[in-house]
Amino acid sequence: MPAIDRTPDLRLVGSPEEPRDERLFRRMFFLRCFEEAVLDLFSEGLLNGTTHCCIGQEADCVGIAEHLTPGDHVFSNHRCHGHYLAHTGDAAGLLAEMTGRSDGVCGGVGGSQHLCAPGFKSNGVLGGTMPAAAGIALAQQLRGTGHLSVAFIGDGTLGEGVVYETLNIASLWRLPLFVVCEDNAWSQSTPKRLNMAGGLRERFEAFGIPTREIDTTDVLEIDHTAGEEIAAVRHAGSPRALVIQTYRLCHHSKSDDNRPLAEVESRWLLDPLRVHGVRLDGQRRGEIESEVRQGIGSLVECLRRAA
Amino acid sequence: MIFSRALGNTLRALLERDPRVILLGEDIADPYGGAFKVTRGLSTDFPDRVRTTPVSEAAITGIAAGLALEGFRPIVEVMFCDFTTLCFDQVLNHIAKYGAMYDHQVECPVILRTPAGGGRGYGPTHSQSLEKHFLGIPHLRVVAASLYLDPLTVFSQLLSQSEPVLYVEHKLLYPLSMVDAGGDDSPELLFGLDSGECGLPTVTISAVPRRECTVTVFAYGYGAVQAANAAWDLAIEEEIFAEILVPAQIAPVDWGPLERSVAVTRSLVTVEEGTAGWGWGSEVAAQVSRRFFGSLRRPVESVASARDVIPAARHLEQQRIPGAEAIAQAIREAAR
Missing domain, CATH: 3.40.50.970 (Thiamin diphosphate (ThDP)-binding fold, Pyr/PP domains)
Structure with missing residues (x-):
């Protein structure tokens, strides 16, 4: 089995010289195409186990990653492909991991939701990642690196008590922790109204953590807000939270979606690719989409041949 | 200290x-x-x-x-x-x-x-x-x-x-004095150190050399102190000779030191303060029974707390947690 090339493909991640509008679109489309390919491969029986896609939430992943630098750390959750790809560009390593290859991100042990790379980790037990992210922030504080630790959580994660233990300590010790709460309104199959009493933002503010809340799937708005918030964490060296009201356009894992069809369909109007895509010149957009499709296509083809 | x-x-x-x-x-x-x-x-x-x-x-x-x-x-x-x-x-x-x-x-x-x-x-x-x-x-x-x-x-x-x-x-x-296994603190007992394979040693304690012992006691924590005391008392008062093994690491178990002792005594008692069953003693008993199948003189005896909550009242607590006499009795049985 030939080793895969894990060098990030510029057709997928774009280059720093590319106009920002185009690069943000390219990177979101990269995440989308990757996950669509993953779902296809599952249908074909080429992937084993389970997966949790972030289709519809790509703007969060891409917008946050824009502002992170080497030395920062991201702790993600079960829905981690987008965070991982936006942070590392390592599509080949992730797909190899999901196909169980020894040259995958974690040698095939981690699979879809337990990933590790320099400056990145994800784990599948929701709130339990929060204190680890805070511990990494404490390490950064003790070393005086000026770097920060990002924890991606969801609205469902807020049901677990360890989250609140961590928020308390992070605030008390002024840790450089940036909590990004992607509120996609559904915790697996359960709507927020059956899961959550009280306010969401207030949960962070109760611990004295400055919190911004934005209701958007527009990558430019997320990019802009994340830039301000991350700069504020770096400047003050203390925690902040960003709540992003978003929506998962795919099922929770592979074939489990009982949400009202009309609700899901209406949210496709706010598909981040659509929201941002209309800003691009049609021909240029087509070129980018074609390049990304070729990049993902050749990767899938390579792994399919090896399978 | x-x-x-x-x-x-x-x-x-x-x-x-x-x-x-x-x-x-x-x-x-x-x-x-x-x-x-x-x-x-x-x-x-x-x-x-x-x-x-x-x-x-x-x-x-x-x-x-x-x-x-x-x-x-x-x-x-x-x-x-x-x-x-x-x-x-x-x-x-x-x-x-x-x-x-x-x-x-x-x-x-x-x-x-x-x-x-x-x-x-x-x-x-x-x-x-x-x-x-x-x-x-x-x-x-x-x-x-x-x-x-x-x-x-x-x-x-x-x-x-x-x-x-x-x-x-x-x-x-916490309030007990450290015992210098090579020093004069307990001149009565013989102390040894089996460095084993896990990086942390197992301490051996007995009143007489291993070859004269007829039972091995595998114990840790306060149970090890109780077992060491019992070993001395039983040696003096009843001429029952036990070798106490106190592993620093209780899991994974470093089997080498235990095997070396049980190979000689061919009888084993485990002591722990956790509740009985599904525990340290159970696993040790299973492993030792497998490793010494046919050569043990009798089944492995495990001393542990009763499967119950631990009461606050002193007399009730003492009924649930293994005391010196329960450990001594298990050693007596196993030494035969």
Whole structure:
């Protein structure tokens, strides 16, 4: 089995010289195409186990990653492909991991939701990642690196008590922790109204953590807000939270979606690719989409041949 | 020197010589210095690296995990072993998994220290020995405090390796004097050290040389002290000769030292203070029965607490937790 090339493909991640509008679109489309390919491969029986896609939430992943630098750390959750790809560009390593290859991100042990790379980790037990992210922030504080630790959580994660233990300590010790709460309104199959009493933002503010809340799937708005918030964490060296009201356009894992069809369909109007895509010149957009499709296509083809 | 002082001195030595060491725990700062005073004086001298925390066992365990992933060597004090249940998810699903789950790209060498055991009348939720629930977790080492091995030796070894550790300190050891196994503290008993294969040794204690012993007793924590006392009394009063083996690491078990003893005595008693069944003694009995099938003189005997809550009242507590007489009786039976 030939080793895969894990060098990030510029057709997928774009280059720093590319106009920002185009690069943000390219990177979101990269995440989308990757996950669509993953779902296809599952249908074909080429992937084993389970997966949790972030289709519809790509703007969060891409917008946050824009502002992170080497030395920062991201702790993600079960829905981690987008965070991982936006942070590392390592599509080949992730797909190899999901196909169980020894040259995958974690040698095939981690699979879809337990990933590790320099400056990145994800784990599948929701709130339990929060204190680890805070511990990494404490390490950064003790070393005086000026770097920060990002924890991606969801609205469902807020049901677990360890989250609140961590928020308390992070605030008390002024840790450089940036909590990004992607509120996609559904915790697996359960709507927020059956899961959550009280306010969401207030949960962070109760611990004295400055919190911004934005209701958007527009990558430019997320990019802009994340830039301000991350700069504020770096400047003050203390925690902040960003709540992003978003929506998962795919099922929770592979074939489990009982949400009202009309609700899901209406949210496709706010598909981040659509929201941002209309800003691009049609021909240029087509070129980018074609390049990304070729990049993902050749990767899938390579792994399919090896399978 | 009493054990709690030896342990406090150990933590101080580690802080002095290794800048990666960080202590976290509830009420560990001065002037209180921890519920059992082990850390007294340390926060004054190392204010950034000895941190008292909110009552948040899961979070401080997880924060230690983050520190360890970044190259620090955190040591967490969990005020009572009973509260380790609140750390369990962090230990099982995070700390002990990271190394293997991420294909050994990272290490997470967190050390949790926790006072365990009864005998002080603290009742059902402050007296338990819950370590059996952590035995067998892949990539976790469970180590038991002992009067027979300098804690500095133990912690130096633990800091030289990369797996996470649960270090269980029986509360009744804190005020007892360390026993210098090579010194004059207990001239009556013979002490030996089997260095074994796991990096931490097993101490052997007996009144007569191994070849004259007819039973091996595998014990840790305060049970080891009780077993050593029983070995002396039984030797003097009844001419029953037992060899006590006190492993520093109780899981994974380092089988070499135990095999070397049981091969001679052909009889085994295990002693633990956790509740009976599904525990340390059960696993040791199963393994030793397999390894010595056909050559044991009698079935392995396991001494443990009753499968019940630990009452606060002294007379009721004594009925539930193995006492000196229960251990002596098990040794008598097994020595025949």
